[in-house]
Amino acid sequence: MPSKKLKFHTRICDVLGIEYPIIQAGMGGFSDPPLVIAVSEAGGLGTLGGAVYEPDTLDQAIREIRKGTSKPFAIDLLLPDSLKDMEGVSKKGLMSYIPENYFDYAKELRKKFDIPDDYHSNRGGALWTMEGTRQLLQVCLDNKVPVIAAGLGRLGWVMPECKKRGIKTIGIGANVKMALKHVEDQVDVIVAQGYDAGGHTGNIGTMSVVPQIVDAVKPIPVAAAGGIADGRGLVAALALGAEGVWCGSMFLLSPEATFTEGQKDRVIAATERDAVITKAISGKTLRQLRTPFTEVWDKGPLPPLGWPFHNLLTLDIVDYAYEHKDQGKYDAILVTPCSQATRLLNQRRTSKQIIDDMIKGAIEDLDKGIPGRVQWK
Numbered sequence: 021m022p023s024k025k026l027k028f029h030t031r032i033c034d035v036l037g038i039e040y041p042i043i044q045a046g047m048g049g050f051s052d053p054p055l056v057i058a059v060s061e062a063g064g065l066g067t068l069g070g071a072v073y074e075p076d077t078l079d080q081a082i083r084e085i086r087k088g089t090s091k092p093f094a095i096d097l098l099l100p101d102s103l104k105d106m107e108g109v110s111k112k113g114l115m116s117y118i119p120e121n122y123f124d125y126a127k128e129l130r131k132k133f134d135i136p137d138d139y140h141s142n143r144g145g146a147l148w149t150m151e152g153t154r155q156l157l158q159v160c161l162d163n164k165v166p167v168i169a170a171g172l173g174r175l176g177w178v179m180p181e182c183k184k185r186g187i188k189t190i191g192i193g194a195n196v197k198m199a200l201k202h203v204e205d206q207v208d209v210i211v212a213q214g215y216d217a218g219g220h221t222g223n224i225g226t227m228s229v230v231p232q233i234v235d236a237v238k239p240i241p242v243a244a245a246g247g248i249a250d251g252r253g254l255v256a257a258l259a260l261g262a263e264g265v266w267c268g269s270m271f272l273l274s275p276e277a278t279f280t281e282g283q284k285d286r287v288i289a290a291t292e293r294d295a296v297i298t299k300a301i302s303g304k305t306l307r308q309l310r311t312p313f314t315e316v317w318d319k320g321p322l323p324p325l326g327w328p329f330h331n332l333l334t335l336d337i338v339d340y341a342y343e344h345k346d347q348g349k350y351d352a353i354l355v356t357p358c359s360q361a362t363r364l365l366n367q368r369r370t371s372k373q374i375i376d377d378m379i380k381g382a383i384e385d386l387d388k389g390i391p392g393r394v395q396w397k
Contacts, residue, residue: 042378061089111145121322141340
């Protein structure tokens with residue numbers, strides 16, 4: 021006999037058209053079509069990390085997702101707050117702002133990590149230029165994707181086109197000030213992301229930031245993010261006033277994620293002190309497992325540059341490592357985002373198992389766990 025389908029429903033489910041209030045974070049480079057399909061099919065909202073794509077490959081990815089699922093999914097992009105922030109700037113133009121001594125240091129790092137001198141990344145400029153950003157957005161609009169999320173930045177200047185096409189929107193805020201900007205933009209869901217989170221994150225803890233954002237943005241529904249990796253985390257998010265969760269790290273251990281087995285082993289072996297905040301990868305604060313590559317920037321002779329300059333400076337090194345990740349010798353460079361819930365990230369499971377376990381755990385905690393620990397009548 022098949023197991024009974026569990027029900028766990030909040031307002032976020034109605035807004036996004038999903039079964040469970042679980043949104044998989046859009047992790048650029050790690051959440052590609054296989055993960056998006058698996059999460060959406062399991063009842064959550066699968067999210068493509070769209071910022072690392074070029075317009076043509078993003079279009080292909082959306083088509084692949086639609087072949088794999090008829091359920092809602094999201095595309096996560098990194099956006100400027102307004103069109104003016106990036107207007108008229110090219111990839112080559114951005115490179116001209118990088119000081120010469122940083123290029124010299126990058127050459128030293130190529131030797132240190134055994135990156136060929138003649139290797140140059142063929143990644144285009146969609147991630148860093150306004151023209152590329154416009155093109156990525158246009159692909160999403162033309163395909164009428166169900167949901168667009170702004171992993172960084174704002175959606176205000178995009179909202180009229182989204183509303184015209186019936187596209188739902190998600191804005192992410194690490195503090196009340198940013199959350200209120202999303203209210204101004206009239207997004208459909210706001211993610212309150214705590215310092216505990218893996219990837220790009222803020223500086224306020226999840227327990228503190230979630231209820232403050234919930235109170236500030238009512239009646240817009242909020243999804244909590246940061247160190248949430250099981251049913252207890254989902255229940256805690258609901259207790260803080262959120263109506264769902266935005267989770268990334270727990271899905272990285274699934275077979276559907278674009279993550280090497282070596283990276284998974286490192287996450288499983290990590291302690292809560294191993295997930296550190298660094299600017300070594302993109303120039304923005306990013307929580308990942310400590311590596312020799314983060315150390316040469318965090319403790320080296322030169323501090324990391326800001327976004328997007330640092331990302332451009334280290335692009336060749338990072339991309340070469342990823343293109344040759346199966347060799348194992350470049351594990352010291354591979355970006356391994358991870359939340360502070362490291363000891364909860366202790367087993368390989370499919371995305372469906374992850375979601376099913378989270379829902380089952382939340383229901384058990386609500387039905388028996390909390391009533392067994394607390395008396396209030």
